[in-house]
Amino acid sequence: xxxxxxxxxxxxxxxxxxxxxxxxxxxxxxxxxxxxxxxxxxxxxxxxxxxxxxxxxxxxxxxxxxxxxxxxxxxxxxxxxxxxxxxxxxxxxxxxxxxxxxxxxxxxxxxxxxxxxxxxxxxxxxxxxxxxxxxxxxxxxxxxxxxxxxxxxxxxxxxxxxxxxxxxxxxxxxxxxxxxxxxxxxxxxxxxx
Amino acid sequence: xxxxxxxxxxxxxxxxxxxxxxxxxxxxxxxxxxxxxxxxxxxxxxxxxxxxxxxxxxxxxxxxxxxxxxxxxxxxxxxxxxxxxxxxxxxxxxxxxxxxxxxxxxxxxxxxxxxxxxxxxxxxxxxxxxxxxxxxxxxxxxxxxxxxxxxxxxxxxxxxxxxxx
Numbered sequence: 361x362x363x364x365x366x367x368x369x370x371x372x373x374x375x376x377x378x379x380x381x382x383x384x385x386x387x388x389x390x391x392x393x394x395x396x397x398x399x400x401x402x403x404x405x406x407x408x409x410x411x412x413x414x415x416x417x418x419x420x421x422x423x424x425x426x427x428x429x430x431x432x433x434x435x436x437x438x439x440x441x442x443x444x445x446x447x448x449x450x451x452x453x454x455x456x457x458x459x460x461x462x463x464x465x466x467x468x469x470x471x472x473x474x475x476x477x478x479x480x481x482x483x484x485x486x487x488x489x490x491x492x493x494x495x496x497x498x499x500x501x502x503x504x505x506x507x508x509x510x511x512x513x514x515x516x517x518x519x520x521x522x523x524x525x526x527x528x529x530x531x532x533x534x535x536x537x538x539x540x541x542x543x544x545x546x547x548x549x550x551x552x553x
Numbered sequence: 554x555x556x557x558x559x560x561x562x563x564x565x566x567x568x569x570x571x572x573x574x575x576x577x578x579x580x581x582x583x584x585x586x587x588x589x590x591x592x593x594x595x596x597x598x599x600x601x602x603x604x605x606x607x608x609x610x611x612x613x614x615x616x617x618x619x620x621x622x623x624x625x626x627x628x629x630x631x632x633x634x635x636x637x638x639x640x641x642x643x644x645x646x647x648x649x650x651x652x653x654x655x656x657x658x659x660x661x662x663x664x665x666x667x668x669x670x671x672x673x674x675x676x677x678x679x680x681x682x683x684x685x686x687x688x689x690x691x692x693x694x695x696x697x698x699x700x701x702x703x704x705x706x707x708x709x710x711x712x713x714x715x716x717x718x
Contacts, residue, residue, distance in 0.1 A: 362558075363558045363559075363560075363588055363590075363592045363594065364558070364559040364560070365559075365560050365565065365594065365595075366559065366560060366561050366562055366565070367560060367561070367562040367564075367565030367566065368565070368595065371701075372592045374590055374591070374592070392717075396716065400716060402604065402606045402607060403604055403606075403607050405607055405610065405611065407614075416614060416618070417614065419591075419607070419610045419611075421606045421607075421610075422716070424709065424712045424713055424716050425712045425716070427705055427708045427709045427712060428701060428702075428704060428705045428708060430701070430705075432709060432712070435591065435592065435606075435610065437591075437610075447621050448618075451614065451617040451618065451621065452614075454589060454590050454617065455588070455589065455590025455591070455592075456590075537717040537718065540717050541713055541714065541717045544713050544717070545709075545710050545713055548705075548706050548709045548710060548713070549706055551701070551706075552701065552702065552703065552705065552706050
């Protein structure tokens with residue numbers, strides 16, 4: 361849910377990083393945090409367990425500047441990927457403007473990706489939303505690892521509607537900004553439809 | 554896109570008036586209005602030492618998590634929350650099921666009882682304004698939400714390119 365405040369002249373959009381556990385959602389956000397200039401970002405909040413697994417969410421506000429007199433911001437959220445945290449995932453999707461699905465390219469995680477994607481559809485439906493009507497991109501992460509599923513196979517299983525998709529090595533920052541750029545532009549365009 | 558929240562100038566000032574009245578009546582430190590998705594709508598009082606963006610996102614998550622707890626024990630939601638600190642405390646209540654009103658108060662200067670009564674009064678007044686805002690949004694949605702124009706899209710896209718390099 362974008363919030364447009366005509367009085368204080370501010371616009372805020374919400375982007376959610378979704379995907380299976382340990383797929384690299386938090387790594388994406390941390391990389392973005394490390395690269396964006398201090399005056400354009402807020403505090404990175406991580407509600408994680410002591411083992412660094414996301415418990416509830418990570419949150420990073422990023423400002424893109426003043427556009428036509430409107431201070432424009434993106435709020436980036438990640439969800440906990442582990443299957444049993446579904447209640448938390450559902451909460452975070454509330455009011456979402458755009459979604460990034462971070463898939464784990466490793467062969468042994470293929471099924472987890474498919475399951476997480478199905479879970480995304482279900483949770484969106486619970487909010488009365490349909491993935492086909494929301495700005496949505498897919499990131500195939502961990503492309504540097506040896507045991508990975510070919511892109512064609514991932515596309516066939518995870519991307520039936522042919523949304524923009526990106527190969528990434530989030531830990532090195534490869535593909536991270538391309539992904540974020542794509543989804544944020546889709547959100548801006550969607551707003552003006 | 555989902556149900557966006559667009560606030561016009563007159564409504565914004567009416568909302569701010571109510572928040573300031575609540576602030577003065579309770580002697581609270583600050584009053585915040587946050588949408589359920591975690592974005593700050595507006596605030597009144599002394600917020601200079603608070604990271605408002607972080608606060609808004611956490612308050613909304615707190616409310617959402619507590620609502621799930623309510624469901625687990627057969628309640629629809631908890632309409633109010635209270636967090637007690639050594640000095641500063643929070644009183645949180647819902648406006649029209651869509652907006653969260655948070656009162657931050659110092660227990661040496663303000664009392665929970667008064668905060669509760671005045672916050673609930675403010676919530677009723679805010680309800681009227683937000684009902685009008687939501688009706689207006691629904692009307693707009695039917696006719697297509699007015700965007701900010703092609704200029705805005707182009708400028709935003711170039712800023713995105715600059716920032717996310």
